[in-house]
Amino acid sequence: MATTVAAPAYAPAHSEEATGLWSWLTTVDHKRIGILYLFTSLFFFVWGGVEAAIIRAQLAAPNLNVVSADTYNQIFTMHGTTMVFLAIMPLSAAFFNLLIPLQVGARDVAFPRLNAFSYWIYLLGGIFISLPVFFHAAPDGGWFGYTPLTTKAHSPGINIDFWVIGLQILGISTLAASFNFITTIVNMRAPGMNMMRMPMFTWNTFVVQFLVLLAFPVITIALQFLIFDRFFGTNFYTTAAGADPLLWQHLFWIFGHPEVYILILPAFGLVSEVIPTFSRKPIFGYPVMVYATVLIGFLGFGVWAHHMFSVGMGPIADSVFSLTTMLIAIPTGVKIFNWISTMWGGALNFTTAMKFAVALVGMFTVGGISGVMHSSPPADLQQTDTYFIVAHFHYVLFGGSMFGLFAGVYHYFPKFSGRLMSEKLGNWSFWIMFLGMNLTFFPMHYSGLLGMPRRIYTYDADQGYTLFNQLSTLGTTILIVGIALTLHNLGRSWRKGERAGNDPWGAGTLEWSIPSPPPDYNFAELPNVTSRYPLWDVKAPELTREVPHTEAGDRRLGIGGPQAVTNGHEMGEVHVNPTAGSAHAGEGAPVMANAAASARRLPTAKELGIPMPNPSIMPLVCATGVVVMFCGLLFLGKSMATGVGIMILGALWWVASLYNWLTTPLEDAH
Amino acid sequence: MATVDTAAPNAAPAHTGGHYTTTGLDNRKIAIWAFIGSECMLFTSLISTYLIYKGRSLVGPFPHEQWTDPATGKVFPAILDIPVTSASTFVLLMSSLAMVLAHDAVVNADNPNRKSWQSSKLWLGMTALLGAVFLGFQAYEFTSFVHEGLTIRTNLFGSSFFTLTGFHGAHVTAGVIWLLSLLAIDFKRGLTPRDELAVDMAALYWHFVDVVWIVIFTLVYLIQ
Numbered sequence: 001m002a003t004t005v006a007a008p009a010y011a012p013a014h015s016e017e018a019t020g021l022w023s024w025l026t027t028v029d030h031k032r033i034g035i036l037y038l039f040t041s042l043f044f045f046v047w048g049g050v051e052a053a054i055i056r057a058q059l060a061a062p063n064l065n066v067v068s069a070d071t072y073n074q075i076f077t078m079h080g081t082t083m084v085f086l087a088i089m090p091l092s093a094a095f096f097n098l099l100i101p102l103q104v105g106a107r108d109v110a111f112p113r114l115n116a117f118s119y120w121i122y123l124l125g126g127i128f129i130s131l132p133v134f135f136h137a138a139p140d141g142g143w144f145g146y147t148p149l150t151t152k153a154h155s156p157g158i159n160i161d162f163w164v165i166g167l168q169i170l171g172i173s174t175l176a177a178s179f180n181f182i183t184t185i186v187n188m189r190a191p192g193m194n195m196m197r198m199p200m201f202t203w204n205t206f207v208v209q210f211l212v213l214l215a216f217p218v219i220t221i222a223l224q225f226l227i228f229d230r231f232f233g234t235n236f237y238t239t240a241a242g243a244d245p246l247l248w249q250h251l252f253w254i255f256g257h258p259e260v261y262i263l264i265l266p267a268f269g270l271v272s273e274v275i276p277t278f279s280r281k282p283i284f285g286y287p288v289m290v291y292a293t294v295l296i297g298f299l300g301f302g303v304w305a306h307h308m309f310s311v312g313m314g315p316i317a318d319s320v321f322s323l324t325t326m327l328i329a330i331p332t333g334v335k336i337f338n339w340i341s342t343m344w345g346g347a348l349n350f351t352t353a354m355k356f357a358v359a360l361v362g363m364f365t366v367g368g369i370s371g372v373m374h375s376s377p378p379a380d381l382q383q384t385d386t387y388f389i390v391a392h393f394h395y396v397l398f399g400g401s402m403f404g405l406f407a408g409v410y411h412y413f414p415k416f417s418g419r420l421m422s423e424k425l426g427n428w429s430f431w432i433m434f435l436g437m438n439l440t441f442f443p444m445h446y447s448g449l450l451g452m453p454r455r456i457y458t459y460d461a462d463q464g465y466t467l468f469n470q471l472s473t474l475g476t477t478i479l480i481v482g483i484a485l486t487l488h489n490l491g492r493s494w495r496k497g498e499r500a501g502n503d504p505w506g507a508g509t510l511e512w513s514i515p516s517p518p519p520d521y522n523f524a525e526l527p528n529v530t531s532r533y534p535l536w537d538v539k540a541p542e543l544t545r546e547v548p549h550t551e552a553g554d555r556r557l558g559i560g561g562p563q564a565v566t567n568g569h570e571m572g573e574v575h576v577n578p579t580a581g582s583a584h585a586g587e588g589a590p591v592m593a594n595a596a597a598s599a600r601r602l603p604t605a606k607e608l609g610i611p612m613p614n615p616s617i618m619p620l621v622c623a624t625g626v627v628v629m630f631c632g633l634l635f636l637g638k639s640m641a642t643g644v645g646i647m648i649l650g651a652l653w654w655v656a657s658l659y660n661w662l663t664t665p666l667e668d669a670h
Numbered sequence: 671m672a673t674v675d676t677a678a679p680n681a682a683p684a685h686t687g688g689h690y691t692t693t694g695l696d697n698r699k700i701a702i703w704a705f706i707g708s709e710c711m712l713f714t715s716l717i718s719t720y721l722i723y724k725g726r727s728l729v730g731p732f733p734h735e736q737w738t739d740p741a742t743g744k745v746f747p748a749i750l751d752i753p754v755t756s757a758s759t760f761v762l763l764m765s766s767l768a769m770v771l772a773h774d775a776v777v778n779a780d781n782p783n784r785k786s787w788q789s790s791k792l793w794l795g796m797t798a799l800l801g802a803v804f805l806g807f808q809a810y811e812f813t814s815f816v817h818e819g820l821t822i823r824t825n826l827f828g829s830s831f832f833t834l835t836g837f838h839g840a841h842v843t844a845g846v847i848w849l850l851s852l853l854a855i856d857f858k859r860g861l862t863p864r865d866e867l868a869v870d871m872a873a874l875y876w877h878f879v880d881v882v883w884i885v886i887f888t889l890v891y892l893i894q
Contacts, residue, residue, distance in 0.1 A: 110697040110700075110701065111697065111701065175708060178704070178708075179701045179704045179705055179708075180701070182700070182701075182704045183697045183700040183701045183704065184697075186692065186693065186700050187691045187692050187693055187695065187697050187700050188691060188692060188697070189692045191690070193692075213704060213707055213708045213711075214707070214708070214711050215711075216708070217708050217709070217711035217712035217714075217715060218711055218714075218715045220712060220715075221712060221715035221716055221719070222715070224833075225719070225833070228822070228829070228833060232822060232823070233822075233823040234822050234823060234828075234829035234833065235823065235825065235826050235828075235829045236719070236826075236829055236830070236833075241727075241728060241825060241826060242723075242726045242727060242728045242825075242826055243723070243726075243826060244722060244723070244726075247719065247722065251715060251719075526690065659851075
């Protein structure tokens with residue numbers, strides 16, 4: 001069967017592709033775009049961290065004046081906005097890009113240029129929304145921008161304009177990516193990878209993309225109403241004209257609650273890859289994990305009003321949303337138990353990635369339990385808008401999302417860089433972060449229950465908040481050290497880490513069957529998949545005995561074909577791209593096992609006859625035009641003619657580049 | 671799952687561009703459906719807001735009842751002109767028929783037995799034309815409303831009505847540009863059955879925009 005040239009393992013990937021700035025600006029390779037996402041989002045993570053440090057410095061003692069109240073408003077608004085939209089979501093997007101095509105056995109995403117477009121929109125939108133902080137004009141209405149506070153009457157400055165327009169720009173990036181990844185997962189799976197053989201990370205991504213697809217249009221419209229109110233004098237949020245003061249809150253949270261799952265599910269997915277790998281066991285209860293993920297996706301749309309118990313919706317609405325909120329804890333709890341059961345009896349190997357993953361299981365549970373506390377309206381009325389809520393969602397977002405994403409960084413760094421990260425530094429970083437995170441956020445439960453309100457820029461010494469705030473600030477300092485260690489580790493290992501080889505962790509999914517970093521075409525030959533852990537089927541079949549591989553099912557799906565039957569390999573006929581010497585193809589002959597072969601460079605896509613997409617500058621040009629068009633709105637207040645002129649210019653710009661893009665074929669004719 | 675059986679890597683259908691796909695469908699077909707799903711939520715938000723704000727405007731003009739301005743005593747009649755909008759709705763629905771015929775003409779472009787009226791140029795042009803006529807109706811409607819004293823700033827009805835129908839009109843405009851681009855390609859090199867997917871995507875989008883209009887027409891114009 002293996003007639004094409006197989007990729008040798010453990011060979012440094014001398015790729016023939018161009019390097020240099022231009023190659024990065026025009027790249028359409030999902031792995032390079034993933035790396036761009038990774039470093040950009042880490043940059044914004046540091047940026048949001050600096051904002052957090054300023055908040056903690058201001059609150060370190062009673063009645064400090066590190067920043068003014070006005071600046072404080074801008075800082076906490078931008079901390080939330082940066083972390084949600086510019087750090088965690090794009091860091092997840094980095095993993096979608098790096099992993100989804102590799103995990104489903106594809107050569108790229110469905111629309112490589114659209115993928116580049118998503119990244120450039122994100123970068124430009126991120127700069128757009130972050131820059132005004134230098135001119136003391138940053139958004140200052142909170143990350144959820146409640147109206148009527150954010151309407152022109154109450155926030156006349158340009159601050160909120162940057163926020164509404166910036167979020168609108170970023171939404172384009174996220175939506176475009178969701179079309180891309182839904183199509184990739186539905187339509188580009190390798191032969192044999194039916195839905196119930198997809199890796200858990202792919203499943204979580206799949207559900208997240210549907211959440212994006214259905215939730216982002218709602219925030220788009222909510223923002224559009226606010227833009228119209230602010231720029232064209234409509235009345236959507238003008239209570240004096242009879243507008244419903246809750247319209248924004250409903251629209252925002254119909255988006256905002258699915259958004260919570262958009263932030264956490266990718267981390268859940270990464271952890272669901274890390275824990276089985278380092279337990280040397282397939283994930284426990286795979287189908288239930290899948291159903292739980294899908295159920296979280298569905299229920300996530302039915303719980304939004306639990307953010308609004310204190311506005312007085314009445315007993316019926318309160319009861320319904322209280323009940324749905326308690327319900328959603330069930331599939332989430334199922335996941336926690338499945339991770340624990342996966343580890344149970346496994347051969348545990350506590351690498352740094354595994355430590356972060358297990359920490360997620362613990363810390364997310366803490367945040368999840370305080371979340372269930374808020375699902376009861378009487379309790380929520382006491383806790384809402386206090387630091388107790390801040391403690392809750394930081395346990396979920398830092399202890400959950402960030403720990404999961406850090407687990408992903410340590411786990412997958414070898415795959416996309418070809419080098420291992422330092423475990424010693426990672427170990428130090430993990431324990432320092434773990435300590436710092438708990439010391440920062442655990443005391444907030446107490447300051448919150450004592451009544452300390454969120455978003456308040458200072459407090460008095462006699463209010464009893466001082467000790468807990470000092471502990472939080474101390475914790476933040478420790479946390480910064482821990483994060484700095486990982487960032488240092490990342491930079492150091494990028495240049496001189498140990499060579500990783502194809503599969504440094506002994507993992508079971510497709511991405512580990514190819515060289516690290518993967519060649520631009522990923523798979524020299526599209527793999528045939530006959531179980532959830534195709535690589536373990538080949539390298540460690542004893543691990544996958546209990547995973548279904550029905551031969552009849554394979555034949556029904558038209559994979560494996562007659563050869564699989566004649567060879568009698570019930571699970572061994574999996575034709576993953578061979579790793580050095582250990583993979584068996586067809587009759588069981590080892591492929592490319594000899595040292596001479598592995599010293600050779602990887603064959604290029606051209607040599608293998610694989611059509612690859614051409615690089616294109618058009619995604620960047622088009623994204624710039626879109627951002628220029630939105631910038632025009634900012635000038636409307638000053639001069640109608642200038643604003644409209646810039647908008648028309650931007651529109652013509654992106655439409656022209658779109659025509660060029662659409663009329664240029666993705667690949668050379670073949 | 672039936673499609674999976676036949677989709678062997680080397681036997682990928684021609685319209686997938688020669689690439690193997692899991693479902694046997696072209697990627698673009700999946701993406702346009704995802705896009706339409708997303709658009710459903712966009713219009714759901716707009717239509718819900720219109721319905722929530724229905725009857726809550728503090729001042730007129732109103733869509734279905736007349737209103738007397740207490741300050742000036744001026745009488746504003748019910749502003750929606752249902753007969754005219756019924757005509758424009760009919761035009762838009764007929765454009766969907768033209769779109770179906772355009773798609774059929776492209777599929778049969780190489781068919782030696784096709785009839786003389788099976789011309790993609792004719793029906794693509796007709797669809798775009800009918801879309802443009804619908805937009806003309808909308809421009810007329812908007813202008814006359816402004817003359818009668820209803821702008822996007824007047825009241826909640828004005829804000830939500832103009833935003834909802836304006837968003838729909840923008841979608842129709844994008845559709846007309848899309849159809850004209852296809853028409854330009856048709857004149858340049860002729861559309862063949864190989865272009866079926868490109869026309870099909872435009873058609874799906876066009877029919878979706880039509881269906882949305884049926885919902886808007888029913889909820890905004892017909893139900894009082």
